[in-house]
Amino acid sequence: MERKTIGFYLKIYLKLIAQDIKSKMSYRADFIISTIGMVCTNIAGFISFWILFQNFPSVNGWTYYEMLFLYGFSLIAITPVQCLFDNNWSLRINVFSGDFIKYCFRPINIFFYYQSEIFDVKGLGQLAFGIGTLAYAWYKLALPVTALMVIKTIVFLITASLIMMAMQNAAAASCFWIENSFYLLDLAFRFKDYAKYPVTIFGPVFRFIFTFLLPIAFIAYYPSLVILRPDEVPVLSWLSPVIGIVFFYISYRIWMYGASRYSGTGS
Amino acid sequence: MEPIIQIKDVTKEFKVLNRREGIKGSLKDLFSRDYKIVRAVDHVTMDVMQGEIVGYLGPNGAGKSTTIKMMTGVLEPTSGEIRAAGIVPYKNRTKNSQKIGVVFGQRTQLWWALPLIESFKLLKDIYQISDEKYRSMLDLYQSLVDIEPLLHKPVRQMSLGQRTLSDILAAFLHDPNIVYLDEPTIGLDVSMKSKIRLLIHALNEQNNTTVILTTHDMGDVDALCRRIVIIDHGKMLYDNDIENLKGLFGSYRTLKIRTDGDMNKKAEGIGAEFPDLSVKVSEDDEWISILVDEGKIKVMEVLHQLEEKEVIRDMQLDEISTEDVIKKIYEGGEA
Amino acid sequence: MRKYLTMARMGIMESLHFRLGMFVLVVGNILYLTLIYYLWKAVYASSGTDVVNGLTFKDTLIYLVLATALYSFMEMYTVWEIGRDIQSGKIVLDLLKPIEYQSYLFWSFSGSLIVHFVCVFLPTFVIVFIVTKGGIPLGMNLIWFLISVVMGVVINFCIDYIVGTICLFTESIWGINIMKQVIVLLLSGVTIPIAFFPEPFRTVVYYLPFQAVYNTPLKILLSATPTLESTGWMLLVQFFWCVVMLLISRIFWLVSLRQITVNGG
Numbered sequence: 083m084e085r086k087t088i089g090f091y092l093k094i095y096l097k098l099i100a101q102d103i104k105s106k107m108s109y110r111a112d113f114i115i116s117t118i119g120m121v122c123t124n125i126a127g128f129i130s131f132w133i134l135f136q137n138f139p140s141v142n143g144w145t146y147y148e149m150l151f152l153y154g155f156s157l158i159a160i161t162p163v164q165c166l167f168d169n170n171w172s173l174r175i176n177v178f179s180g181d182f183i184k185y186c187f188r189p190i191n192i193f194f195y196y197q198s199e200i201f202d203v204k205g206l207g208q209l210a211f212g213i214g215t216l217a218y219a220w221y222k223l224a225l226p227v228t229a230l231m232v233i234k235t236i237v238f239l240i241t242a243s244l245i246m247m248a249m250q251n252a253a254a255a256s257c258f259w260i261e262n263s264f265y266l267l268d269l270a271f272r273f274k275d276y277a278k279y280p281v282t283i284f285g286p287v288f289r290f291i292f293t294f295l296l297p298i299a300f301i302a303y304y305p306s307l308v309i310l311r312p313d314e315v316p317v318l319s320w321l322s323p324v325i326g327i328v329f330f331y332i333s334y335r336i337w338m339y340g341a342s343r344y345s346g347t348g349s
Numbered sequence: 350m351e352p353i354i355q356i357k358d359v360t361k362e363f364k365v366l367n368r369r370e371g372i373k374g375s376l377k378d379l380f381s382r383d384y385k386i387v388r389a390v391d392h393v394t395m396d397v398m399q400g401e402i403v404g405y406l407g408p409n410g411a412g413k414s415t416t417i418k419m420m421t422g423v424l425e426p427t428s429g430e431i432r433a434a435g436i437v438p439y440k441n442r443t444k445n446s447q448k449i450g451v452v453f454g455q456r457t458q459l460w461w462a463l464p465l466i467e468s469f470k471l472l473k474d475i476y477q478i479s480d481e482k483y484r485s486m487l488d489l490y491q492s493l494v495d496i497e498p499l500l501h502k503p504v505r506q507m508s509l510g511q512r513t514l515s516d517i518l519a520a521f522l523h524d525p526n527i528v529y530l531d532e533p534t535i536g537l538d539v540s541m542k543s544k545i546r547l548l549i550h551a552l553n554e555q556n557n558t559t560v561i562l563t564t565h566d567m568g569d570v571d572a573l574c575r576r577i578v579i580i581d582h583g584k585m586l587y588d589n590d591i592e593n594l595k596g597l598f599g600s601y602r603t604l605k606i607r608t609d610g611d612m613n614k615k616a617e618g619i620g621a622e623f624p625d626l627s628v629k630v631s632e633d634d635e636w637i638s639i640l641v642d643e644g645k646i647k648v649m650e651v652l653h654q655l656e657e658k659e660v661i662r663d664m665q666l667d668e669i670s671t672e673d674v675i676k677k678i679y680e681g682g683e684a
Numbered sequence: 685m686r687k688y689l690t691m692a693r694m695g696i697m698e699s700l701h702f703r704l705g706m707f708v709l710v711v712g713n714i715l716y717l718t719l720i721y722y723l724w725k726a727v728y729a730s731s732g733t734d735v736v737n738g739l740t741f742k743d744t745l746i747y748l749v750l751a752t753a754l755y756s757f758m759e760m761y762t763v764w765e766i767g768r769d770i771q772s773g774k775i776v777l778d779l780l781k782p783i784e785y786q787s788y789l790f791w792s793f794s795g796s797l798i799v800h801f802v803c804v805f806l807p808t809f810v811i812v813f814i815v816t817k818g819g820i821p822l823g824m825n826l827i828w829f830l831i832s833v834v835m836g837v838v839i840n841f842c843i844d845y846i847v848g849t850i851c852l853f854t855e856s857i858w859g860i861n862i863m864k865q866v867i868v869l870l871l872s873g874v875t876i877p878i879a880f881f882p883e884p885f886r887t888v889v890y891y892l893p894f895q896a897v898y899n900t901p902l903k904i905l906l907s908a909t910p911t912l913e914s915t916g917w918m919l920l921v922q923f924f925w926c927v928v929m930l931l932i933s934r935i936f937w938l939v940s941l942r943q944i945t946v947n948g949g
Binding site: 116118119120122127134141143268269272276279283 | 712715716718719722723725726727728729730731736737854858859860861862863866867869870875876880881882885
């Protein structure tokens with residue numbers, strides 16, 4: 083049998099997503115409330131941010147609008163994880179109930195098949211919120227709008243998303259080994275809140291940890307430098323697309339390894 | 350002809366955590382854990398030919414599901430070899446999936462919120478089924494069962510029977526070499542059971558699909574399987590024709606009757622009349638149950654003789670259960 | 685009472701079984717607290733003054749660390765539990781148990797509450813005390829603090845219970861839960877001390893029940909110059925919220941139950 087092409091997977095993906103959206107629409111109340119919940123999360127996050135800057139005009143040499151830029155950037159960067167990898171949250175429940183076994187019998191990549199089952203539409207609200215914030219900060223900072231800048235922004239946004247996905251995949255996959263993996267996943271999810279601060283505020287040890295071990299500094303800080311401080315971009319910023327891909331690949335392997343260890347509890 | 354499934358001396362062991370009791374035990378568990386090794390499948394060997402329907406029986410926890418999981422590639426055997434349709438399943442789960450269909454327990458593999466036809470369309474894409482084949486398969490289904498009302502119903506709104514039926518259809522859709530059915534008739538009513546049995550039988554005949562069927566229901570076995578394999582405590586107890594089993598241990602059925610008067614006395618009378626049969630009175634003194642070996646005497650005959658003397662108020666006929674068969678095999682083995 | 689204790693005991697054993705979960709929880713909190721430490725350090729360093737809104741860096745840090753510890757011991761994901769019980773229809777079985785559902789939930793959570801208090805809050809408390817070289821005053825305030833924490837737990841549970849009851853109508857667990865979580869986090873002063881809130885936002889927040897969950901116990905604990913009057917007043921307000929929330933949650937639940945046919949029941 084021939085190897086399945088990207089085209090094949092793309093086609094399946096679009097069909098699965100279309101079906102998922104269709105079925106989501108059949109639970110309309112849930113859909114609306116979840117969207118409101120998402121908006122609430124974003125507004126609350128923004129309010130905390132705003133309160134902090136009411137008291138302190140700048141943090142570590144970063145102005146309000148620069149921080150706002152980081153904030154918007156991180157919001158956009160976490161949208162793909164929200165939209166495309168939301169089924170990771172149910173992984174733990176599927177594994178414990180034994181329902182995960184149904185994903186083992188399809189002739190397609192199990193990671194792909196599992197993730198493609200859910201598309202979280204409400205993440206799009208977050209995307210809009212993020213884009214709005216980013217555009218506002220961009221305008222206030224009087225950054226130039228050139229094709230190069232936009233391309234740079236997009237490339238580095240993708241990079242940042244990959245890192246976020248990697249963290250979530252790895253955290254979710256932990257349920258193949260440990261019982262209460264919800265805490266880990268929740269932790270990974272909470273980290274994103276701190277991704278929006280410049281990594282320079284941390285001491286050297288933690289700067290190392292957040293750069294190389296738990297790469298949250300790549301979610302917003304390093305990529306944003308390329309746009310915000312073009313004169314002082316460290317090598318790490320330019321490396322971040324590679325790092326993003328590497329981390330994503332590692333997390334994918336972890337996930338797949340966990341799935342191959344899965345033995346199917348129950349009956 | 351090469352067997353489609355070859356299982357050679359396969360063993361599967363699991364590490365199971367020993368949990369200690371009480372709060373003190375929990376605290377101990379926090380710091381050290383001790384595991385014991387449980388052998389779920391113990392040196393099992395069997396070959397299955399293309400087109401066979403094999404009944405795979407055994408009590409709960411006997412190792413049936415573990416064997417199936419190894420055959421489908423979900424689990425890797427601790428030792429031994431498995432080949433299914435020319436593939437070592439656990440080494441190439443994806444490729445193996447293309448060649449098998451699975452209905453696992455009562456867990457549907459269909460998309461919960463979607464109408465059946467949408468699930469079918471997705472499966473068509475995932476398994477890369479050609480338009481032609483897909484259409485002929487749907488036509489076949491149409492000729493076997495009335496699927497039209499099911500096609501446009503979301504799976505979550507289906508009854509258990511409809512869902513099982515749909516799951517079976519979905520498992521056969523890509524014309525796999527082997528289909529694994531785990532307890533397909535569990536929890537269904539009599540008419541649905543027979544409907545599903547007929548369907549499995551027809552699908553097996555149409556495409557010469559090999560079917561591995563695990564079940565607790567001897568009715569399934571009687572209706573579908575020529576060959577049965579019995580496993581208990583991970584060990585294979587029996588692998589032969591169903592006729593052979595019946596020949597070895599007789600085909601037992603339990604006849605239960607209710608008559609007027611004192612049951613215990615009547616039972617004694619019946620026992621004297623049929624010295625070969627074991628006659629018991631149920632605990633609530635409601636029924637007299639007679640274990641009949643149909644190889645020796647037909648149930649109808651017993652009933653006929655009884656009717657001449659007694660007024661039979663009510664009667665029931667129970668099939669012998671898997672558990673009883675296994676008990677018989679143990680007893681037979683010892684004798 | 686015995687049956688409640690049995691349930692609490694079961695809860696303790698269950699949480700202990702989650703060894704790795706526990707470990708992750710501790711590590712996670714340490715990392716999280718590190719983030720808080722550096723963030724606020726940078727914030728104070730940039731402000732140029734030592735005291736902002738009456739709080740020094742040390743005050744703020746002690747407050748936030750203890751708030752986080754309190755939060756991770758009090759947040760029991762009750763809403764998820766209720767929501768899941770409702771969706772799976774298991775709630776029907778729970779309603780048939782010879783214990784009223786609200787008490788049943790509370791007592792089955794109480795076990796893990798105790799474990800989390802001992803394993804998460806106490807160590808944090810001791811560490812903070814040692815690191816800050818006695819930054820937490822020790823005295824009668826400890827007793828008042830414990831009383832206040834218990835009331836905080838009850839209020840928090842009632843908020844969860846009210847939110848969980850909404851799940852009876854919407855079947856939307858995630859949306860409801862996330863809304864509750866962010867609102868409680870923000871308005872109870874866990875993420876940012878309420879003292880930093882600008883007016884009139886701050887005044888509004890003081891009139892809401894959320895601050896009674898985390899802010900009140902911490903204020904009682906950390907107040908440098910406590911007077912019996914101020915402590916008593918805070919406890920009284922908290923007690924008021926306790927009673928009000930208990931009543932609301934109970935009544936809302938009973939009224940809702942009457943109107944709803946349970947899913948899958």
